Amino acid sequence: MIRTASSAAAAVKTLALSAAFGALALASAVSAQAADGVKIGILNDQSGVYADYGGKWSVEAARMAIEDFGGSVLGQKVELMSADHQNKPDIGSNIARQWYDVDNVDMITELTTSSVALAVHELSKTKKKIDIVVGAATSRLTGDACQPYGFHWAFDTRALAVGTGGALTRAGGDSWFFLTADYAFGYQLEDDTSKLVKQEGGKVLGAVKHPLNNTDFSSFLLQAQASQAKVVGLANAGLDTTNSVKQAAEFGLMAGGQKLAGLLMTLAEVHGLGLKSSSGLVLTEGFYWDLDDRSREFSDRFFKRTQRMPNMIQAGTYSAVLSYLKAVKAADSKDPDKVAAKLKELPVDDAFGRNGKVLANGRMIHDMYLFEVKKPEESKKPWDYYKLLSTIPGDKAFFTAAESGCPATK
Amino acid sequence: MTTIFGVPTAALYGQLLIGLINGSFYALLSLGLAVIFGMLHVINFAHGALYMLGAFAAWLALTKFGVNYWAALALAPLAVAILGVIIERTTLRRLAGLDPLYGLLLTFGLSLVIEGMFRHWYGSSGQPYAPPPQLQGGVNLGFMFLPIYRGWVVVASVVVCFATWFVIERTRLGAYLRAATENPALVQAFGINVPLLVTATYAGGVALAGFAGVLAAPIYQVSPLMGSNLIIVVFAVVVVGGMGSIMGAIVTGYMLGVLEGLTKVYYPQASAIVIFVVMAIVLLVRPAGLFGRGE
Structure with missing residues (x-):
């Protein structure tokens, strides 16, 4: 019996590992086509405990932002990619590394779960790429772990x-x-x-x-x-x-x-x-669908596509993607330094963010x-x-x- | 106020009672696992998923068809049992006689598929299910506020556990079952339909999981992940009790529930692992489990 129990444990371990590799393979399959264009990646939990908190609904919100912006910027098509990091920092940073190195992704956003967000935040700094964290809570992202290309959008532990x-x-x-x-x-x-x-x-x-x-x-x-x-x-x-x-x-x-x-x-x-x-x-x-006309207009459209009302993570992802595209347009370039400067300069005023502005440490503050x-x-x-x-x-x-x-x- | 190791006795009684309630779920689930392992030698990893299905069946029956809790208590286990028959007839049967590891892998895969489908359809944050009107509210016992529904869980689980034990240990059907476990070929030769018996055992075992699922629906969020959070603990209970031992599964279930409840008072951080510590010790000292017969 003991033998069976231990081989069972080994089997479970193997399964967990292969599940992890499966996710990697999936992420790379989705993102195989490399071409010109502005690429935005949604990296979050799409199958675990936070799948409703952000999940595929955040991907839909990002899609809406791209459509609302017109689908292209600087004459280039905007592409959206997404992957499931399963709340594991190692899987999350592997996908992010592949996106940055192989698929030329320009910006990663959503990033639910603090441990994953911190890992990707560090990676973005070394790769000089922009990330906008929406779903993770820790205020360290714009505190001791702050970096020039990293932003934090919807909320943090301090605001809560x-x-x-x-x-x-x-x-x-x-x-x-x-x-x-x-x-x-x-x-x-x-x-x-x-x-x-x-x-x-x-x-x-x-x-x-x-x-x-x-x-x-x-x-x-x-x-x-x-x-x-x-x-x-x-x-x-x-x-x-x-x-x-x-x-x-x-x-x-x-x-x-x-x-x-x-x-x-x-x-x-x-x-x-x-x-x-x-x-x-x-x-x-940081958001409620029934706050005012603008939040209701956005949320009704979101509801028609998903049969649910957005929370602050999903609406925040919409705002993050929209703000990024506005900054790219204002900077007239995808260059991360120029875009980061524009993100910190432009006010945030959309269905999600009211009286919003981005501080020098990358923190977007709003009501x-x-x-x-x-x-x-x-x-x-x-x-x-x-x-x-x-x-x-x-x-x-x-x-x-x-x-x-x-x-x-x- | 009297205290034991710095904890007021009144609080302690409350925690003991809660341990007993949680033990009820452990007992019901590990009982099903023990029955299945004893008869089929299958380590049924899908047990957690089937428990989740029981809860979802109750929720679906209520929201889609207006079937109330009491009817669901009978219908949901039946639905899970039917699924169990299908699983046994189409897949598990083909693995009979092989190393138990094959059955474990198959059922583990099944549980991933079932949970994945429900997560896809219903999301991960779960669905609400209210207790039946007859069992809402609670009574103040002096040392704690006992929700009536939790009291009912203990009663229902004790009755079902006892009935299962009685059927297997004290009836003619149970005698056939036990005989077929010892020597299937001989029992078959006496004119008893062993394959049918095997199917019925699996269906009965998973029906217990479905029943536990319905009992759990008003307490926990009806969520696709509810089974996987519980199943590992339940396996530890089965191992401590002795794989395949009916009485062992029941007694150990309640015992470890109470032990876990006490840990939550004295050192809450350890409450998730205390059962596994016990499991490790038992495996070292008595590898066949507390109630196991050894091999």
Whole structure:
């Protein structure tokens, strides 16, 4: 029996490896045709826990941006490529390397998952190619890991902490308990938020670290209940967040008077949960389809193509691609130095970014929004999920270039 | 307040109860695996995917056809069992008599295909499924708030586990099954249809997975990945209990659920690996598992 078990383990390992190589082969097959033109690559998770968070919907958003721009720039056709990095930094940087070296890709964007984004960010610096991170959260991308060709678009851990941590504490939620995913991203989110909570005069009563991809949160929720904190902050992401929200409702956390704050949650996760489990949840997002006429116009078109409303990752990818193409046009060249300079010079004003501008460290700052999820009876139509609690101006939500810790902008 | 190692006893009772609830899922799933392994010598890696299918079947039945939870509790395992019959008749049967590794690879591949299809159709963030109206809400036990639905999970799983054990160990059908495991040729010679018995066993084993899936639907997000998150733990449970041992699978399932619950109180970071630590120790000390007979 032991022999079988160990050979089984070996077999699983082999399968995992071949799956990885399969993905590489796929990526190269898709991108085999090398020609002139401006090439944009979408690299993200298309099959794992973040497949709804960004996934193929981000690819569709990028396609819309290219169509809206007219399909070509500087008289050259704009080409879109995409690949699945499976949330693995090694696979992600291999695909990026192949795209930059063999396929002459000019810009890589989306880049969900901080570890992959950091790896590709470093690669873009050595290859002198532009990348615009949308889906990853870590503020290190424009902090200690900043680089002249790297940009960070939709949000970061700092903005989430300011939005949810700061605003909620000011609104009376002055004692916190954290459910934290036991890896770097969870720690950073918990730390950043704790700082803001304390700054606003609140206190942190405790935290419990749960393993990544945990399915049952009841033990942790009992501990959160016992702490009697006014706010239970979820410093986790993806399925971990949806499962903790669903089970918090089951254990009567909100009914007992505690508030639940999703530190990284988007419309896609709220949609997956349904209003019954998620109503009352407070979260920060950089975009909502029903904000104003421009967001509605874009989102309706997105809905017609995908049967879903975009979240800030998908709308952010649209904005990133559109801004890149505008910068190429303004620079009258694909030269990364010139394009990077234009990206930092031009204002960002599209369906996603309002009052947006790009700082010297590559951080795009724009207004962020604190939302509360509606009760089922308040929702008047499909996808009518959010109530706007407050708007956080871009320069308050994000670090300034000097504060960010970016060595080049100190 | 009384405390044990710095944890209030009231909180401890709560965690023990939660351990028991999680143990119910481990027991149901590992029971199915044990039954299948005992009879077919197949390490059924598709078990997690079939558990996921059970949950999806319940969700689809409710949203597309308005079939309620109670009906789904019977229909979803049936649907999964039918799929099990197809899998056994068309593929697994051809691997009979080969090294168990072939069956493992086949079922592993199947689970990737099934999960991939559902991810393609329904996305990865999952679908909501509300508990039936009769079981909503909760009761305050003094030391914890117990959602009624979780209580029901424990009851349902104990009943089903006991029934399965009874059928296999105490009925004539179970006697045929056990005999066919020992010596299929001889049992066939007595006029018993062994291939049918094998198919029925596989169908029954996966039906247990489907049943666990329906039970899980209101607690976890109905997501294509829900099975793969659980299946490795369940395999560890089966190994600790002893491959193929019915009683071993049930008892170990509950036991490790409780152990995991306690770990979540004292050192949460270790809760994902505590079961594997136990598995490693058991394999070193008793390679056949706690309840296994050895070979």
